[in-house]
Amino acid sequence: MYIKLVSIILLLSSFLLISCSDDNPQNQGNDPSQDTYLRVAVAESGNLRFEIWSASGDSLMTGYNKVGFKVFENEVQKTGGYVKFIAKMYHTGANNLHGTPVLPQYDYNPALGMFTGNVIMLMPGDTSSTWYGFYNYNDQLYVDSVIFDVGWNQLARFKIFVDLSAGLSYLLTLISPLEPVRGMNDFKVILHESYDFISFTQLETATMFGRTWQDSLNHYSTGNTNPVYTGEGIYSGRVNFDMAGRWKVSDSIYYNNKWITPMGDPPAFVFFVP
Ligand SMILES: [Cu+2]
The missing domain is CATH 2.60.40 (Immunoglobulin-like)
Incomplete structure (x- = not known):
């Protein structure tokens, strides 16, 4: 069971790595x-x-x-x-x-x-x-x-993290921004828990803490707001990409009376802001 889970996570990870190379962005509006x-x-x-x-x-x-x-x-x-x-x-x-x-x-x-x-x-x-x-x-x-059929949206992003002690995996799916712009962007994610990668539970009572920074300049922006649950599975906040370049947005998540994201190494999405 555990081996099987690991092989599925590896499979997904290898696909998700590929999906990071967005050389051909396509428009996927979410208005x-x-x-x-x-x-x-x-x-x-x-x-x-x-x-x-x-x-x-x-x-x-x-x-x-x-x-x-x-x-x-x-x-x-x-x-x-x-x-x-x-x-x-x-x-x-x-x-x-x-x-x-x-x-x-x-x-x-x-x-x-x-x-x-x-x-x-x-x-x-x-x-x-x-x-x-x-x-x-x-x-x-x-x-x-x-x-x-399911097509490949090259802008889609996922983060998988695992709580080995509990035998649980978590999936964080980015909804917005798929095409980040300079300035304020809606930051929306949806969170799932799974013990076998066959069935998943949408988690609606997590608390999220976002952090937005630019590695290269050691620059943090202001005016961001943490994602809060807004219904239909969606946590919604704001991120301020106040400069062009490569940004990271990390999301530390507290759920069921504990941190489910790794301490000091929370899942982070990378954005290239024009
Ligand atoms: Cu598959």
């Missing part, structure tokens, strides 16, 4: 006032169809995806209840499997006509790594094991 949902995946079985719609792009991408599910039975759309969704990735040859963070349940949002929430996609699919979706409506209707 909630401009939510336009596009259909990004379909899973059908008999007279049943589940659709995933995304407000984060025209396909599911690595990182944070704001999504809604639509369910049709005999072409009649469901307008109440809930959807459950699980995603599992199989790595051919590596003989392992991992999950990705999803919500325990997606509730119906009448204003949007969908079962809304988020999914975090840890890795892109490719020829040897395949995502399978398992869909459930009201614990009554199921479509299982349908392959779906």
